[in-house]
Amino acid sequence: MTYYLTSLMGLLPIFIILGVSFNLLLGYGGLLSVSHAGFFGIGAYATAILIKDYQLEFLPAVLVGAVLAGVMSLTVGYAAGRLSDEFLFIVTIAVQVALVELFNNLQFTGRSAGIAAIPRPTLFGYQFDTNLKVAILAWVFCAVIVAICWRVVHSPYGRLLKALREDVPAARSLGKRALWTKVTVFAFSSAIAGIAGGLYTTHTLYISPAEFTLDRSVEVLSITIIGGLAAFWGPFVGAVVVLALPEALSFANIPDSVAGPINGIIYTTAVLLLLIYRPRGLLGRDPTLESERNAARRAKDGKDTLSASSQAATSESGGTLPLELFNVGGQAPATKILRSEGLGIAFGGLKAVDDVTVAIHPGKITALVGPNGAGKTTVFNLLSGALKADEGRTFYGDRDISGLSIEQRAQLGVVRSFQEVRLFEGMTVQENIHVAVTTIKNETIVAQFVPAAFRGRDEADERRAERMLLSLGLYDKRHSLARDLSYAEQKMLMMGRLLATGASCYLLDEPMSGLDQGARAQLSDLLQQIVADGSTSICIVEHSMQVVREVASWVMFLDRGRLLTEGTPEDVMNDPELTALYFGRPV
Numbered sequence: 224m225t226y227y228l229t230s231l232m233g234l235l236p237i238f239i240i241l242g243v244s245f246n247l248l249l250g251y252g253g254l255l256s257v258s259h260a261g262f263f264g265i266g267a268y269a270t271a272i273l274i275k276d277y278q279l280e281f282l283p284a285v286l287v288g289a290v291l292a293g294v295m296s297l298t299v300g301y302a303a304g305r306l307s308d309e310f311l312f313i314v315t316i317a318v319q320v321a322l323v324e325l326f327n328n329l330q331f332t333g334r335s336a337g338i339a340a341i342p343r344p345t346l347f348g349y350q351f352d353t354n355l356k357v358a359i360l361a362w363v364f365c366a367v368i369v370a371i372c373w374r375v376v377h378s379p380y381g382r383l384l385k386a387l388r389e390d391v392p393a394a395r396s397l398g399k400r401a402l403w404t405k406v407t408v409f410a411f412s413s414a415i416a417g418i419a420g421g422l423y424t425t426h427t428l429y430i431s432p433a434e435f436t437l438d439r440s441v442e443v444l445s446i447t448i449i450g451g452l453a454a455f456w457g458p459f460v461g462a463v464v465v466l467a468l469p470e471a472l473s474f475a476n477i478p479d480s481v482a483g484p485i486n487g488i489i490y491t492t493a494v495l496l497l498l499i500y501r502p503r504g505l506l507g508r509d510p511t512l513e514s515e516r517n518a519a520r521r522a523k524d525g526k527d528t529l530s531a532s533s534q535a536a537t538s539e540s541g542g543t544l545p546l547e548l549f550n551v552g553g554q555a556p557a558t559k560i561l562r563s564e565g566l567g568i569a570f571g572g573l574k575a576v577d578d579v580t581v582a583i584h585p586g587k588i589t590a591l592v593g594p595n596g597a598g599k600t601t602v603f604n605l606l607s608g609a610l611k612a613d614e615g616r617t618f619y620g621d622r623d624i625s626g627l628s629i630e631q632r633a634q635l636g637v638v639r640s641f642q643e644v645r646l647f648e649g650m651t652v653q654e655n656i657h658v659a660v661t662t663i664k665n666e667t668i669v670a671q672f673v674p675a676a677f678r679g680r681d682e683a684d685e686r687r688a689e690r691m692l693l694s695l696g697l698y699d700k701r702h703s704l705a706r707d708l709s710y711a712e713q714k715m716l717m718m719g720r721l722l723a724t725g726a727s728c729y730l731l732d733e734p735m736s737g738l739d740q741g742a743r744a745q746l747s748d749l750l751q752q753i754v755a756d757g758s759t760s761i762c763i764v765e766h767s768m769q770v771v772r773e774v775a776s777w778v779m780f781l782d783r784g785r786l787l788t789e790g791t792p793e794d795v796m797n798d799p800e801l802t803a804l805y806f807g808r809p810v
């Protein structure tokens with residue numbers, strides 16, 4: 224019995240490591256992969272071969288396994304990620320099947336017989352020669368890996384992962400590197416699965432392809448779902464449940480041939496029941512309650528309240544936003560014109576934008592108007608890099624940015640909003656701003672392990688985000704989820720999030736739509752403040768001529784994909800031909 228319990232206790236940390244690493248990928252990153260068992264296998268085989276055939280110690284052997292799993296998933300993730308997240312799922316099915324085939328057919332993996340008589344691991348000359356010692360080794364690795372994952376989740380990188388899980392285009396429009404971040408989390412999570420594989424060989428001392436099949440990937444998925452997606456401690460519970468079930472059946476004196484299918488049926492039923500009755504898993508919490516609980520805890524610790532003097536200093540701005548706090552225009556202090564030359568794009572047979580040459584000047588609010596379907600949003604998509612033009616070029620200042628992606632243009636200072644608000648709804652108001660404030664340099668996975676200096680930076684960013692919220696009038700709601708704000712507050716937060724990037728050119732798609740008069744006046748006031756410094760430019764798409772008159776000093780009129788005319792609002796709106804085109808009657 225002691226042998227049995229020790230063996231179980233040695234297996235539990237391995238399952239926890241698998242669950243924690245998979246939770247990082249699926250729970251926090253929103254990426255579904257089914258090749259976790261395959262990468263687990265790569266770690267197991269590499270460790271077994273290096274220990275048995277090359278007499279390596281455990282640590283270098285397991286690290287080689289982790290690196291192999293990491294590098295392979297980096298390649299797979301990059302290739303799949305360039306297409307779409309759904310594609311990652313499909314590609315990982317193929318990778319999983321291919322890996323098992325390799326394990327089954329390569330000579331050095333022992334083909335279907337596997338590798339037996341793997342020596343007990345040694346570390347710095349010390350041999351872990353009993354099951355108990357091996358179990359302790361696994362728990363030590365588990366503790367270190369859990370601590371590392373905790374750090375990753377609660378870091379700017381983890382925050383960015385959550386933002387990407389919420390809304391990739393919105394994150395990219397803030398200059399965030401979506402593909403690279405997703406690829407690194409996939410590689411990181413797979414490398415950890417590789418370490419779990421190395422520990423597994425030391426536990427069983429025998430491995431075969433049957434242990435690394437798709438079934439094991441499903442088992443890891445079950446651990447994560449049972450524990451709760453993005454519930455950090457969830458995999459601890461999930462792993463206990465998944466491990467306990469076959470053991471309980473083994474006590475029930477059921478033959479192996481029957482126990483396997485029963486096991487599968489019970490798993491599936493349990494996971495289905497959970498998905499129906501407790502979709503957040505056993506340890507998953509309601510995000511609204513969770514944010515309230517965090518707020519109370521932080522307030523109790525005195526962690527996030529701006530000092531009274533700091534609050535007073537920010538409030539003293541007398542109704543105007545202290546834009547220097549947002550560093551608006553700071554990324555490109557020299558005044559730059561965003562311009563296009565002969566832009567064009569067709570969707571099938573429809574020429575949505577045709578030979579459009581526009582210039583958006585700093586110090587001005589330019590309005591892009593035209594009837595429905597005129598191509599206004601498509602022009603924004605082309606200028607911001609969300610779509611690649613079939614023809615024409617786009618310049619920012621002297622630089623040709625035609626070949627740059629949406630995030631690269633945002634990094635240069637050209638940001639855009641969407642017709643919908645597109646906040647990171649499941650994140651708090653403060654996190655929405657904090658993500659935008661953080662520079663991409665501080666959001667890499669490596670940066671999270673640079674000691675104290677980095678932490679100082681993130682806390683300074685957090686304080687800055689708080690001061691921004693104070694000046695936006697959203698400070699008291701900083702711990703609410705973005706989805707729980709009123710529509711007007713959401714629009715203000717969306718503007719604040721864009722400003723927090725410190726960009727110098729803002730493309731705003733219908734920023735006033737859905738706002739009442741008070742909120743519209745507030746936003747229009749903000750837009751005027753932004754361009755007042757003369758170095759920042761704004762272009763809005765707007766349907767209401769009243770709003771255009773109130774805020775814009777230049778109007779560009781688009782119809783059927785072509786720029787018909789441009790001029791001051793008076794000139795354009797007093798042109799009877801254009802008003803007839805727009806309204807079918809005079810204004």
Ligand SMILES: Nc1ncnc2c1ncn2[C@@H]1O[C@H](COP(=O)(O)OP(=O)(O)OP(=O)(O)O)[C@@H](O)[C@H]1O
Nearest residue numbers: 570571573575593594595596597598599600601602
């Ligand atoms: N991805 C796409 N695929 C196919 N057609 C598209 C696509 N995007 C836009 N279109 C078409 O291109 C034309 C211009 O659309 P766009 O959304 O740019 O117009 P808009 O002036 O912004 O309209 P609205 O004022 O109604 O938002 C429309 O006919 C639209 O149906």
